[in-house]
Amino acid sequence: MEKIQITLNINDKSCEVMVYENDTLLEVLRDKLDLTGSKESCGEGACGSCTVHMDGKPVRSCLTLAMEAQGVKITTVEGLANGDELSDLQQSFIDHGAVQCGFCTPGMLMSADALLKENPRPDDKTIRKALAGNICRCTGYTKIVEAVAHAGNPKDHCLDCKSAK
Amino acid sequence: MRLPKFNYLGPKTLDEALDLLDTYKDDAKILAGGTDLLVRMKKGLLKPKVLISLKALNELSYIKKQSGFIKIGARTPLADIIDSDLIQKEAKALFQACKKIGAISIQHFRGTIGGNILQDNRCHHYNQSDFHRSGRQACHKDGGKICYAREEADRCNSTCQSDGATALMALGADITLVSKSNERTIDLADFYTTDGIMPHACESNELLKEIIIPVFGAHSSYQRLAYRSAIDYPIVCAGVLLKPSLKNEIAEARIVVGAMGRSPLFLAQISSSLKGKKLNDTIAFKKAADASMDSSATFAVHNVGATLEYRCSMVSQMVFQALEQTAETIKA
Numbered sequence: 001m002e003k004i005q006i007t008l009n010i011n012d013k014s015c016e017v018m019v020y021e022n023d024t025l026l027e028v029l030r031d032k033l034d035l036t037g038s039k040e041s042c043g044e045g046a047c048g049s050c051t052v053h054m055d056g057k058p059v060r061s062c063l064t065l066a067m068e069a070q071g072v073k074i075t076t077v078e079g080l081a082n083g084d085e086l087s088d089l090q091q092s093f094i095d096h097g098a099v100q101c102g103f104c105t106p107g108m109l110m111s112a113d114a115l116l117k118e119n120p121r122p123d124d125k126t127i128r129k130a131l132a133g134n135i136c137r138c139t140g141y142t143k144i145v146e147a148v149a150h151a152g153n154p155k156d157h158c159l160d161c162k163s164a165k
Numbered sequence: 166m167r168l169p170k171f172n173y174l175g176p177k178t179l180d181e182a183l184d185l186l187d188t189y190k191d192d193a194k195i196l197a198g199g200t201d202l203l204v205r206m207k208k209g210l211l212k213p214k215v216l217i218s219l220k221a222l223n224e225l226s227y228i229k230k231q232s233g234f235i236k237i238g239a240r241t242p243l244a245d246i247i248d249s250d251l252i253q254k255e256a257k258a259l260f261q262a263c264k265k266i267g268a269i270s271i272q273h274f275r276g277t278i279g280g281n282i283l284q285d286n287r288c289h290h291y292n293q294s295d296f297h298r299s300g301r302q303a304c305h306k307d308g309g310k311i312c313y314a315r316e317e318a319d320r321c322n323s324t325c326q327s328d329g330a331t332a333l334m335a336l337g338a339d340i341t342l343v344s345k346s347n348e349r350t351i352d353l354a355d356f357y358t359t360d361g362i363m364p365h366a367c368e369s370n371e372l373l374k375e376i377i378i379p380v381f382g383a384h385s386s387y388q389r390l391a392y393r394s395a396i397d398y399p400i401v402c403a404g405v406l407l408k409p410s411l412k413n414e415i416a417e418a419r420i421v422v423g424a425m426g427r428s429p430l431f432l433a434q435i436s437s438s439l440k441g442k443k444l445n446d447t448i449a450f451k452k453a454a455d456a457s458m459d460s461s462a463t464f465a466v467h468n469v470g471a472t473l474e475y476r477c478s479m480v481s482q483m484v485f486q487a488l489e490q491t492a493e494t495i496k497a
Binding site for chain 1: 166167168169170171172173175196198199200203204207208216218220244267268269270271273274275393394395396
Protein backbone atom coordinates (compact mmCIF):
# COMPACT_ATOMS: atom_id res chain seq x y z
CA MET A 1 0.00 0.00 0.00
CA GLU A 2 1.34 3.39 -0.94
CA LYS A 3 1.20 6.60 0.98
CA ILE A 4 -0.87 9.44 -0.42
CA GLN A 5 -0.28 13.12 0.10
CA ILE A 6 -3.25 15.03 1.46
CA THR A 7 -3.76 18.56 2.73
CA LEU A 8 -5.51 19.11 6.03
CA ASN A 9 -6.53 22.44 7.51
CA ILE A 10 -5.73 22.07 11.20
CA ASN A 11 -6.00 24.94 13.70
CA ASP A 12 -5.99 27.44 10.83
CA LYS A 13 -2.79 26.02 9.38
CA SER A 14 -2.58 24.09 6.19
CA CYS A 15 -0.64 20.84 6.71
CA GLU A 16 0.55 18.53 3.99
CA VAL A 17 0.90 14.97 5.25
CA MET A 18 1.61 11.59 3.74
CA VAL A 19 -1.02 9.12 4.91
CA TYR A 20 -2.08 5.55 4.30
CA GLU A 21 -5.65 5.10 3.13
CA ASN A 22 -6.53 3.29 6.36
CA ASP A 23 -5.17 6.01 8.66
CA THR A 24 -7.77 7.65 10.86
CA LEU A 25 -7.69 11.38 11.48
CA LEU A 26 -6.71 10.67 15.10
CA GLU A 27 -3.68 8.63 14.05
CA VAL A 28 -2.53 11.38 11.70
CA LEU A 29 -2.99 14.08 14.36
CA ARG A 30 -1.12 12.18 17.04
CA ASP A 31 1.52 10.23 15.16
CA LYS A 32 2.33 12.43 12.19
CA LEU A 33 1.56 15.97 13.34
CA ASP A 34 2.48 15.59 17.03
CA LEU A 35 -0.85 17.03 18.12
CA THR A 36 -1.17 14.62 21.02
CA GLY A 37 -3.93 16.53 22.80
CA SER A 38 -6.62 14.37 21.24
CA LYS A 39 -6.56 10.99 22.94
CA GLU A 40 -7.41 7.49 21.88
CA SER A 41 -9.28 5.53 24.49
CA CYS A 42 -11.91 3.12 23.21
CA GLY A 43 -11.14 3.58 19.51
CA GLU A 44 -14.72 2.81 18.59
CA GLY A 45 -16.59 6.05 19.17
CA ALA A 46 -17.98 5.32 22.63
CA CYS A 47 -15.84 7.46 24.93
CA GLY A 48 -15.40 10.82 23.17
CA SER A 49 -11.77 11.43 24.23
CA CYS A 50 -10.75 11.84 20.56
CA THR A 51 -13.30 14.59 19.85
CA VAL A 52 -12.13 17.36 17.49
CA HIS A 53 -14.07 20.01 15.61
CA MET A 54 -14.77 19.78 11.91
CA ASP A 55 -16.20 23.07 10.65
CA GLY A 56 -16.99 23.97 14.27
CA LYS A 57 -18.97 20.82 15.05
CA PRO A 58 -17.65 18.07 17.37
CA VAL A 59 -16.68 14.87 15.58
CA ARG A 60 -15.04 11.58 16.63
CA SER A 61 -11.58 11.62 15.06
CA CYS A 62 -11.05 7.88 15.71
CA LEU A 63 -13.97 7.10 13.38
CA THR A 64 -13.02 9.62 10.72
CA LEU A 65 -10.65 8.60 7.96
CA ALA A 66 -7.89 11.12 7.32
CA MET A 67 -8.86 10.93 3.64
CA GLU A 68 -12.35 12.12 4.56
CA ALA A 69 -11.09 15.06 6.61
CA GLN A 70 -9.82 16.98 3.59
CA GLY A 71 -11.51 20.25 2.70
CA VAL A 72 -12.89 21.02 6.17
CA LYS A 73 -11.61 23.20 8.96
CA ILE A 74 -10.29 21.00 11.75
CA THR A 75 -9.74 22.35 15.27
CA THR A 76 -8.04 20.27 17.94
CA VAL A 77 -7.71 21.05 21.64
CA GLU A 78 -4.35 22.69 20.87
CA GLY A 79 -6.28 25.27 18.83
CA LEU A 80 -8.48 26.40 21.72
CA ALA A 81 -5.85 28.47 23.50
CA ASN A 82 -4.53 31.69 22.04
CA GLY A 83 -0.80 31.03 22.26
CA ASP A 84 0.00 30.69 25.96
CA GLU A 85 -3.26 32.28 27.01
CA LEU A 86 -5.88 29.68 27.88
CA SER A 87 -9.45 30.09 26.70
CA ASP A 88 -12.11 30.94 29.31
CA LEU A 89 -13.37 27.39 29.15
CA GLN A 90 -9.93 25.88 29.73
CA GLN A 91 -9.26 28.24 32.66
CA SER A 92 -12.66 27.40 34.11
CA PHE A 93 -11.83 23.67 33.99
CA ILE A 94 -8.69 24.35 36.04
CA ASP A 95 -10.43 26.69 38.50
CA HIS A 96 -13.23 24.20 39.18
CA GLY A 97 -11.05 21.13 39.55
CA ALA A 98 -12.72 19.57 36.55
CA VAL A 99 -9.49 17.82 35.63
CA GLN A 100 -8.23 14.80 37.53
CA CYS A 101 -6.32 12.28 35.43
CA GLY A 102 -6.96 14.54 32.46
CA PHE A 103 -7.41 11.88 29.82
CA CYS A 104 -10.98 12.82 28.93
CA THR A 105 -10.36 16.57 29.24
CA PRO A 106 -9.48 17.35 25.59
CA GLY A 107 -12.67 15.63 24.43
CA MET A 108 -14.75 17.32 27.13
CA LEU A 109 -13.31 20.71 26.19
CA MET A 110 -14.06 20.22 22.51
CA SER A 111 -17.64 19.07 23.14
CA ALA A 112 -18.23 21.89 25.63
CA ASP A 113 -16.63 24.50 23.38
CA ALA A 114 -18.97 23.55 20.53
CA LEU A 115 -21.94 23.83 22.89
CA LEU A 116 -20.90 27.27 24.20
CA LYS A 117 -20.47 28.60 20.66
CA GLU A 118 -24.01 27.58 19.86
CA ASN A 119 -25.55 28.42 23.23
CA PRO A 120 -23.42 30.76 25.39
CA ARG A 121 -25.61 30.38 28.50
CA PRO A 122 -26.61 26.72 28.65
CA ASP A 123 -28.53 25.31 31.61
CA ASP A 124 -27.44 22.26 33.54
CA LYS A 125 -29.55 19.84 31.49
CA THR A 126 -28.28 21.19 28.17
CA ILE A 127 -24.67 20.85 29.32
CA ARG A 128 -25.20 17.28 30.47
CA LYS A 129 -26.86 16.44 27.18
CA ALA A 130 -24.04 17.97 25.15
CA LEU A 131 -21.45 16.03 27.15
CA ALA A 132 -23.43 12.77 27.17
CA GLY A 133 -21.13 11.33 24.53
CA ASN A 134 -18.00 11.86 26.63
CA ILE A 135 -16.97 9.51 29.40
CA CYS A 136 -14.98 10.58 32.48
CA ARG A 137 -14.00 7.93 35.01
CA CYS A 138 -12.62 10.30 37.70
CA THR A 139 -14.59 13.44 38.39
CA GLY A 140 -18.16 12.26 38.59
CA TYR A 141 -19.05 14.96 36.02
CA THR A 142 -20.36 17.52 38.53
CA LYS A 143 -17.24 19.67 38.43
CA ILE A 144 -17.06 19.43 34.65
CA VAL A 145 -20.66 20.61 34.35
CA GLU A 146 -19.94 23.46 36.79
CA ALA A 147 -16.86 24.46 34.83
CA VAL A 148 -18.83 24.65 31.59
CA ALA A 149 -21.68 26.58 33.22
CA HIS A 150 -19.16 29.03 34.67
CA ALA A 151 -17.33 29.54 31.39
CA GLY A 152 -20.64 30.31 29.70
CA ASN A 153 -21.86 32.61 32.43
CA PRO A 154 -18.94 33.87 34.58
CA LYS A 155 -20.83 36.68 36.35
CA ASP A 156 -23.87 34.91 37.74
CA HIS A 157 -22.67 31.39 38.14
CA CYS A 158 -21.38 29.98 41.45
CA LEU A 159 -21.09 33.07 43.65
CA ASP A 160 -18.56 31.63 46.07
CA CYS A 161 -16.33 30.61 43.22
CA LYS A 162 -12.89 32.19 43.46
CA SER A 163 -12.62 32.72 39.77
CA ALA A 164 -15.94 34.60 39.47
CA LYS A 165 -15.23 37.88 37.76
CA MET B 166 -6.95 0.13 17.13
CA ARG B 167 -5.67 0.10 13.55
CA LEU B 168 -7.96 -0.33 10.61
CA PRO B 169 -7.15 -3.21 8.26
CA LYS B 170 -5.79 -2.27 4.84
CA PHE B 171 -8.15 -1.22 2.09
CA ASN B 172 -8.27 1.03 -0.94
CA TYR B 173 -10.23 4.23 -0.56
CA LEU B 174 -12.28 5.34 -3.54
CA GLY B 175 -14.08 8.67 -3.69
CA PRO B 176 -16.55 8.75 -6.58
CA LYS B 177 -17.84 12.20 -7.55
CA THR B 178 -21.29 11.17 -8.80
CA LEU B 179 -23.88 8.51 -8.02
CA ASP B 180 -23.34 6.86 -11.42
CA GLU B 181 -19.64 6.64 -10.75
CA ALA B 182 -20.31 5.06 -7.34
CA LEU B 183 -22.69 2.51 -8.85
CA ASP B 184 -20.11 1.64 -11.54
CA LEU B 185 -17.50 1.01 -8.86
CA LEU B 186 -19.95 -1.03 -6.78
CA ASP B 187 -20.81 -3.11 -9.84
CA THR B 188 -17.11 -3.77 -10.47
CA TYR B 189 -16.07 -4.71 -6.94
CA LYS B 190 -19.39 -6.15 -5.63
CA ASP B 191 -18.67 -8.17 -2.45
CA ASP B 192 -15.12 -6.83 -2.18
CA ALA B 193 -16.44 -3.31 -1.62
CA LYS B 194 -18.27 -1.65 1.22
CA ILE B 195 -20.02 1.69 1.13
CA LEU B 196 -18.62 4.31 3.52
CA ALA B 197 -21.21 6.92 4.47
CA GLY B 198 -20.48 8.04 8.04
CA GLY B 199 -18.49 4.98 9.04
CA THR B 200 -19.60 4.98 12.68
CA ASP B 201 -20.78 1.37 12.36
CA LEU B 202 -18.61 0.16 9.47
CA LEU B 203 -15.23 1.37 10.76
CA VAL B 204 -15.87 -0.08 14.23
CA ARG B 205 -16.62 -3.48 12.71
CA MET B 206 -13.51 -3.21 10.54
CA LYS B 207 -11.36 -2.32 13.53
CA LYS B 208 -12.61 -5.44 15.31
CA GLY B 209 -11.76 -7.57 12.29
CA LEU B 210 -15.39 -8.50 11.65
CA LEU B 211 -15.17 -7.11 8.13
CA LYS B 212 -12.23 -6.91 5.75
CA PRO B 213 -13.38 -5.20 2.56
CA LYS B 214 -10.73 -4.63 -0.11
CA VAL B 215 -12.29 -1.36 -1.17
CA LEU B 216 -14.23 1.39 0.58
CA ILE B 217 -16.41 3.53 -1.66
CA SER B 218 -16.94 6.86 0.05
CA LEU B 219 -20.19 8.78 -0.39
CA LYS B 220 -18.56 11.98 0.90
CA ALA B 221 -18.85 13.85 -2.39
CA LEU B 222 -22.37 12.64 -3.21
CA ASN B 223 -24.35 15.57 -1.84
CA GLU B 224 -27.16 14.53 -4.16
CA LEU B 225 -27.96 11.81 -1.58
CA SER B 226 -28.45 14.29 1.25
CA TYR B 227 -31.90 15.91 1.30
CA ILE B 228 -35.26 15.99 3.07
CA LYS B 229 -38.27 17.02 0.99
CA LYS B 230 -42.03 16.63 0.82
CA GLN B 231 -43.42 15.49 -2.48
CA SER B 232 -47.03 14.52 -3.29
CA GLY B 233 -47.94 13.11 0.10
CA PHE B 234 -44.57 11.54 0.86
CA ILE B 235 -41.53 12.63 2.81
CA LYS B 236 -38.39 11.68 0.92
CA ILE B 237 -35.05 11.47 2.69
CA GLY B 238 -31.74 10.88 0.93
CA ALA B 239 -29.85 7.93 2.38
CA ARG B 240 -26.74 9.95 3.19
CA THR B 241 -28.62 12.67 5.10
CA PRO B 242 -26.85 13.26 8.44
CA LEU B 243 -28.90 12.49 11.54
CA ALA B 244 -28.44 16.11 12.71
CA ASP B 245 -30.31 17.37 9.60
CA ILE B 246 -33.24 15.06 10.36
CA ILE B 247 -33.36 16.23 13.98
CA ASP B 248 -33.34 19.87 12.84
CA SER B 249 -36.06 19.37 10.23
CA ASP B 250 -39.45 20.88 11.12
CA LEU B 251 -41.07 18.63 8.55
CA ILE B 252 -39.85 15.44 10.25
CA GLN B 253 -40.66 16.80 13.68
CA LYS B 254 -44.23 17.51 12.62
CA GLU B 255 -45.05 14.68 10.24
CA ALA B 256 -42.81 11.80 11.33
CA LYS B 257 -42.27 12.31 15.03
CA ALA B 258 -41.18 8.72 15.68
CA LEU B 259 -38.21 9.18 13.34
CA PHE B 260 -37.31 12.49 14.99
CA GLN B 261 -37.37 10.86 18.43
CA ALA B 262 -35.34 7.89 17.21
CA CYS B 263 -32.65 10.00 15.52
CA LYS B 264 -32.21 12.09 18.66
CA LYS B 265 -31.28 8.92 20.51
CA ILE B 266 -28.74 7.61 18.00
CA GLY B 267 -25.12 8.08 19.05
CA ALA B 268 -24.34 11.48 20.49
CA ILE B 269 -24.10 15.00 19.10
CA SER B 270 -20.60 14.26 17.84
CA ILE B 271 -21.89 11.25 15.90
CA GLN B 272 -24.98 12.96 14.52
CA HIS B 273 -23.08 15.72 12.66
CA PHE B 274 -21.44 14.74 9.38
CA ARG B 275 -20.78 11.17 10.34
CA GLY B 276 -23.94 9.34 11.37
CA THR B 277 -26.38 9.02 8.48
CA ILE B 278 -29.93 7.69 8.40
CA GLY B 279 -29.06 5.19 5.64
CA GLY B 280 -26.18 3.86 7.68
CA ASN B 281 -28.39 3.49 10.71
CA ILE B 282 -30.97 1.30 8.99
CA LEU B 283 -28.24 -0.68 7.20
CA GLN B 284 -26.24 -1.37 10.36
CA ASP B 285 -25.41 -5.00 10.90
CA ASN B 286 -27.13 -7.09 13.56
CA ARG B 287 -25.32 -7.26 16.88
CA CYS B 288 -24.67 -9.81 19.59
CA HIS B 289 -22.34 -9.40 22.55
CA HIS B 290 -20.73 -12.73 21.75
CA TYR B 291 -19.94 -11.62 18.17
CA ASN B 292 -19.18 -7.88 18.43
CA GLN B 293 -15.87 -8.45 20.17
CA SER B 294 -12.22 -7.93 19.32
CA ASP B 295 -10.22 -10.36 17.18
CA PHE B 296 -8.37 -11.44 20.30
CA HIS B 297 -11.54 -12.21 22.25
CA ARG B 298 -13.01 -14.22 19.40
CA SER B 299 -9.78 -16.09 18.71
CA GLY B 300 -10.04 -17.83 22.08
CA ARG B 301 -12.97 -19.99 21.09
CA GLN B 302 -14.78 -21.58 18.19
CA ALA B 303 -16.41 -19.29 15.66
CA CYS B 304 -20.13 -18.64 15.97
CA HIS B 305 -22.65 -18.79 13.12
CA LYS B 306 -22.18 -15.13 12.19
CA ASP B 307 -18.40 -15.58 12.23
CA GLY B 308 -18.57 -18.52 9.81
CA GLY B 309 -18.79 -21.31 12.40
CA LYS B 310 -21.56 -23.59 13.60
CA ILE B 311 -22.15 -22.55 17.20
CA CYS B 312 -24.46 -20.03 18.83
CA TYR B 313 -23.27 -18.76 22.20
CA ALA B 314 -26.48 -16.84 22.82
CA ARG B 315 -28.86 -19.78 22.58
CA GLU B 316 -27.73 -23.33 23.22
CA GLU B 317 -27.92 -25.72 20.28
CA ALA B 318 -29.37 -23.04 18.00
CA ASP B 319 -29.01 -23.99 14.35
CA ARG B 320 -28.86 -20.39 13.20
CA CYS B 321 -27.52 -16.99 14.16
CA ASN B 322 -29.62 -15.15 16.72
CA SER B 323 -28.02 -11.71 16.46
CA THR B 324 -30.29 -8.77 17.23
CA CYS B 325 -31.21 -5.81 15.04
CA GLN B 326 -30.64 -2.79 17.31
CA SER B 327 -31.34 -0.03 14.82
CA ASP B 328 -33.38 2.85 16.25
CA GLY B 329 -34.07 4.27 12.79
CA ALA B 330 -35.35 0.98 11.37
CA THR B 331 -37.89 0.48 14.16
CA ALA B 332 -39.22 4.03 13.83
CA LEU B 333 -39.33 3.92 10.03
CA MET B 334 -41.06 0.55 10.00
CA ALA B 335 -43.72 1.94 12.35
CA LEU B 336 -44.15 4.85 9.92
CA GLY B 337 -44.68 2.34 7.09
CA ALA B 338 -41.67 3.56 5.13
CA ASP B 339 -40.44 2.24 1.79
CA ILE B 340 -36.85 2.35 0.61
CA THR B 341 -35.35 2.73 -2.84
CA LEU B 342 -32.31 0.66 -3.78
CA VAL B 343 -30.34 1.42 -6.93
CA SER B 344 -27.79 -0.57 -8.86
CA LYS B 345 -26.09 0.15 -12.18
CA SER B 346 -28.90 -1.40 -14.18
CA ASN B 347 -31.88 -1.35 -11.87
CA GLU B 348 -33.84 0.69 -9.36
CA ARG B 349 -36.41 -0.84 -7.03
CA THR B 350 -38.60 0.40 -4.20
CA ILE B 351 -39.56 -2.06 -1.48
CA ASP B 352 -41.36 -1.98 1.84
CA LEU B 353 -38.84 -1.61 4.65
CA ALA B 354 -40.47 -4.60 6.40
CA ASP B 355 -39.56 -6.80 3.40
CA PHE B 356 -36.00 -5.50 3.41
CA TYR B 357 -35.23 -7.28 6.67
CA THR B 358 -34.68 -10.98 6.09
CA THR B 359 -34.90 -12.23 9.70
CA ASP B 360 -31.59 -13.97 9.01
CA GLY B 361 -29.00 -13.03 11.61
CA ILE B 362 -26.03 -13.49 9.28
CA MET B 363 -27.39 -11.59 6.26
CA PRO B 364 -30.01 -9.32 7.82
CA HIS B 365 -30.74 -7.19 4.72
CA ALA B 366 -32.20 -8.18 1.36
CA CYS B 367 -29.69 -6.06 -0.51
CA GLU B 368 -27.64 -7.29 -3.48
CA SER B 369 -23.91 -6.67 -3.39
CA ASN B 370 -24.14 -4.14 -6.25
CA GLU B 371 -27.05 -2.20 -4.73
CA LEU B 372 -26.93 1.06 -2.87
CA LEU B 373 -29.62 2.54 -0.63
CA LYS B 374 -30.72 5.76 -2.27
CA GLU B 375 -33.85 7.05 -0.62
CA ILE B 376 -36.27 6.52 2.24
CA ILE B 377 -39.91 7.27 1.49
CA ILE B 378 -42.35 7.93 4.34
CA PRO B 379 -46.06 8.19 3.53
CA VAL B 380 -47.89 11.13 5.13
CA PHE B 381 -51.56 10.39 5.70
CA GLY B 382 -52.66 12.22 8.83
CA ALA B 383 -51.28 9.68 11.27
CA HIS B 384 -49.29 10.38 14.44
CA SER B 385 -46.38 8.41 15.76
CA SER B 386 -44.05 7.95 18.69
CA TYR B 387 -40.83 6.11 19.49
CA GLN B 388 -39.66 4.90 22.88
CA ARG B 389 -36.42 3.17 23.75
CA LEU B 390 -34.56 1.74 26.69
CA ALA B 391 -30.76 1.73 26.87
CA TYR B 392 -28.08 1.68 29.55
CA ARG B 393 -26.62 5.01 28.54
CA SER B 394 -28.49 8.05 27.26
CA ALA B 395 -25.90 8.51 24.50
CA ILE B 396 -23.71 6.26 22.35
CA ASP B 397 -25.64 3.17 23.17
CA TYR B 398 -27.82 0.73 21.35
CA PRO B 399 -31.36 0.13 22.62
CA ILE B 400 -31.97 -3.08 24.55
CA VAL B 401 -35.70 -2.68 23.87
CA CYS B 402 -37.49 -0.14 21.71
CA ALA B 403 -40.93 0.40 20.25
CA GLY B 404 -42.34 2.50 17.44
CA VAL B 405 -46.06 3.17 17.23
CA LEU B 406 -48.27 4.86 14.64
CA LEU B 407 -51.95 5.70 15.11
CA LYS B 408 -54.33 7.26 12.61
CA PRO B 409 -57.46 8.76 14.14
CA SER B 410 -60.85 8.59 12.42
CA LEU B 411 -63.34 11.48 12.36
CA LYS B 412 -65.12 9.99 15.39
CA ASN B 413 -61.84 10.12 17.33
CA GLU B 414 -61.41 6.38 17.14
CA ILE B 415 -58.34 4.54 15.94
CA ALA B 416 -58.66 3.96 12.20
CA GLU B 417 -55.23 2.45 11.68
CA ALA B 418 -52.48 1.30 14.02
CA ARG B 419 -48.94 -0.01 13.59
CA ILE B 420 -46.88 -1.39 16.47
CA VAL B 421 -43.23 -2.28 15.84
CA VAL B 422 -40.93 -3.70 18.51
CA GLY B 423 -37.18 -3.37 18.00
CA ALA B 424 -34.00 -4.81 19.54
CA MET B 425 -35.81 -8.03 20.40
CA GLY B 426 -35.39 -10.11 17.26
CA ARG B 427 -33.24 -10.59 14.19
CA SER B 428 -35.22 -7.77 12.57
CA PRO B 429 -37.66 -5.16 13.90
CA LEU B 430 -40.95 -6.96 14.59
CA PHE B 431 -44.11 -5.54 13.04
CA LEU B 432 -46.95 -6.97 15.12
CA ALA B 433 -49.75 -6.91 12.55
CA GLN B 434 -52.40 -8.81 14.48
CA ILE B 435 -52.00 -6.81 17.68
CA SER B 436 -51.97 -3.59 15.66
CA SER B 437 -55.26 -4.40 13.96
CA SER B 438 -56.84 -5.32 17.31
CA LEU B 439 -56.64 -1.60 18.18
CA LYS B 440 -58.84 -0.58 15.23
CA GLY B 441 -62.10 1.03 16.30
CA LYS B 442 -60.90 1.59 19.88
CA LYS B 443 -61.23 5.02 21.49
CA LEU B 444 -58.11 7.16 21.81
CA ASN B 445 -58.41 7.24 25.59
CA ASP B 446 -58.97 3.49 25.96
CA THR B 447 -56.05 2.80 28.31
CA ILE B 448 -57.20 -0.75 28.93
CA ALA B 449 -56.98 -1.58 25.21
CA PHE B 450 -53.49 -0.01 25.11
CA LYS B 451 -52.42 -2.08 28.10
CA LYS B 452 -53.76 -5.26 26.50
CA ALA B 453 -51.97 -4.50 23.23
CA ALA B 454 -48.76 -3.76 25.11
CA ASP B 455 -48.93 -7.05 27.03
CA ALA B 456 -49.69 -8.97 23.85
CA SER B 457 -46.67 -7.27 22.20
CA MET B 458 -44.52 -8.51 25.04
CA ASP B 459 -45.77 -12.09 24.63
CA SER B 460 -45.27 -12.04 20.85
CA SER B 461 -41.81 -10.55 20.83
CA ALA B 462 -40.49 -12.55 23.81
CA THR B 463 -40.35 -15.68 21.63
CA PHE B 464 -37.79 -14.05 19.32
CA ALA B 465 -35.43 -12.62 21.90
CA VAL B 466 -32.24 -14.23 23.16
CA HIS B 467 -29.89 -13.07 25.87
CA ASN B 468 -27.30 -11.32 23.71
CA VAL B 469 -27.43 -7.53 24.04
CA GLY B 470 -27.02 -6.98 27.76
CA ALA B 471 -29.58 -6.90 30.60
CA THR B 472 -31.39 -10.10 31.50
CA LEU B 473 -33.85 -11.50 29.05
CA GLU B 474 -36.61 -11.38 31.64
CA TYR B 475 -36.09 -7.65 32.17
CA ARG B 476 -35.97 -6.86 28.48
CA CYS B 477 -39.16 -8.82 27.82
CA SER B 478 -41.04 -7.14 30.65
CA MET B 479 -39.94 -3.74 29.40
CA VAL B 480 -41.44 -4.38 25.95
CA SER B 481 -44.92 -3.83 27.31
CA GLN B 482 -43.75 -0.62 29.03
CA MET B 483 -42.20 0.76 25.85
CA VAL B 484 -45.22 -0.10 23.71
CA PHE B 485 -47.66 1.28 26.27
CA GLN B 486 -45.72 4.54 26.65
CA ALA B 487 -45.50 4.94 22.89
CA LEU B 488 -49.23 4.33 22.48
CA GLU B 489 -50.08 6.77 25.25
CA GLN B 490 -47.78 9.43 23.88
CA THR B 491 -49.19 9.08 20.37
CA ALA B 492 -52.76 9.32 21.69
CA GLU B 493 -51.77 12.43 23.67
CA THR B 494 -50.38 14.14 20.54
CA ILE B 495 -53.56 13.35 18.63
CA LYS B 496 -55.72 14.78 21.39
CA ALA B 497 -53.58 17.91 21.55
